[in-house]
Amino acid sequence: MATVELYSTxxxxxxxxxxxxxxxxxxxxxxxxxxxxxxxxxxxNISPNNKVPVIKHGDNRxxxxxxxxxxxxxxxxxxxxxxRDPGKRALARIWMDFANIKLIPTFYKILLIQxxxxxQRWIKEFKEHLLxxxxxxxxxxSNGSYWFGNELSLVDLTFYPWFERWSVLEHYxxxxxxxxxxxxxxxxxxxxxxxxxxxxxxxxxFYIKEYENYANGTASGITAKEMREE
Ligand SMILES: N[C@@H](CCC(=O)N[C@@H](CS)C(=O)NCC(=O)O)C(=O)O
Numbered sequence: 322m323a324t325v326e327l328y329s330t331x332x333x334x335x336x337x338x339x340x341x342x343x344x345x346x347x348x349x350x351x352x353x354x355x356x357x358x359x360x361x362x363x364x365x366n367i368s369p370n371n372k373v374p375v376i377k378h379g380d381n382r383x384x385x386x387x388x389x390x391x392x393x394x395x396x397x398x399x400x401x402x403x404x405r406d407p408g409k410r411a412l413a414r415i416w417m418d419f420a421n422i423k424l425i426p427t428f429y430k431i432l433l434i435q436x437x438x439x440x441q442r443w444i445k446e447f448k449e450h451l452l453x454x455x456x457x458x459x460x461x462x463s464n465g466s467y468w469f470g471n472e473l474s475l476v477d478l479t480f481y482p483w484f485e486r487w488s489v490l491e492h493y494x495x496x497x498x499x500x501x502x503x504x505x506x507x508x509x510x511x512x513x514x515x516x517x518x519x520x521x522x523x524x525x526x527f528y529i530k531e532y533e534n535y536a537n538g539t540a541s542g543i544t545a546k547e548m549r550e551e
Contacts, residue, residue, distance in 0.1 A: 322396070323379035325350040328367055330357050331523065332531045334425075334482030335386040336374035341478045342390045344517035346397040350376075357542055371543060387417050390475050402475045409461075409469060416457065416468065417479045424450045428483055429548035431494055432535040439551075440494075448499055454480075455502040462504060466511035473515070481512045486532070488525035493536035 325343060327350050329336035343350045355364060355373050368375040368384060375384040376392075383392045394402045404410050427447045434440050458468055465471040468480075490496040498506055512518055534540040 325393070326353070326377040327351065328353050328355055328364070328373055328375045330355050330373045332528070333357075333373050334486060335372075337482035337485070337521070338386045338478055339374040339376065339389050339393070340521055341481065341517050342393050342402065342475070344520055345400070345402065345473065345478070345515075346393060348393065348397045387421060387475075387479060390478065394475060400473075402473065402478070404469055404472075404474060412461065413469070413474055413476050416476045419450075419454075420476075420479045424454070424480070425483060426548055428486075428490070429535065429545070430551070431490065431496075432532060433538055433540065433545060433549045434551070435538040444494065444496065447496075451499055451502055451505065455499075455505050458504045458508060462508070466507055468508070477508070477512060481509075481518065484509050484512070485518075485522065486528045489528050489532040489536070492525075492529045493532070 325348055327336075327339060327343065329340060329352055331354065340352070355361070357373070360371070365371055367377070367382070370384060372384070374386055374389060375382065376389055378392075378396065381392070383389050391403070403413055424447075427443055427450060430443045431440060431447055434443060461469055463470045467473050468476040487496075487498075498509075513522075535545060
């Protein structure tokens with residue numbers, strides 16, 4: 322089978338999802354690091370939305386991290402990272418969609434929006450999302466450590482990168498995980514110990530420095546512009 326060619330940026334949490342999935346699958350891949358502040362001219366020919374991650378695999382080119390992960394789960398079936406039961410598969414997609422349309426935009430708005438009153442509103446909303454996730458995981462995990470119990474799934478890999486970047490929220494906005502979120506804390510702890518996570522983990526200082534321009538509102542990349550919109 323063809324080797325996966327991944328175009329990635331080490332600070333990018335969306336690309337982080339893809340790298341974790343490839344590691345969990347034990348798939349062969351090459352990684353081309355893209356400097357988002359100085360993208361090579363050829364990058365627009367590879368990435369239709371001018372973003373990382375994107376993969377080339379044989380004749381296929383796939384972008385959008387959630388879609389890439391489902392593609393990888395299909396072409397590298399072992400170990401499976403989606404539940405087999407259709408009801409649970411639907412639930413997995415619901416939570417991945419929640420990550421993309423609710424939790425993650427809120428994470429960025431807390432940093433990018435400088436108006437104090439608005440920022441506080443986003444912080445409140447972010448905490449509500451965490452409590453909603455806590456209720457979700459307490460129902461699906463049946464007391465295992467991962468979203469669907471003892472088996473890792475794409476849902477875990479979809480959420481994890483933003484938790485590795487929690488030091489940014491803590492450093493710039495003083496946020497910590499609400500005490501009520503005991504299942505989420507246990508999940509985060511279990512995720513942090515996985516080999517795939519440990520292989521590519523970055524220290525808190527790295528993220529604090531990299532996200533400084535988000536926290537002071539000066540970030541001007543495509544993603545920052547999109548996430549700033551209210
Ligand atoms: N929805 C996309 C988001 C990808 C994304 O926003 N990537 C960022 C880096 S974290 C990017 O490449 N941005 C280009 C830019 O800011 O110029 C996905 O899930 O893959």
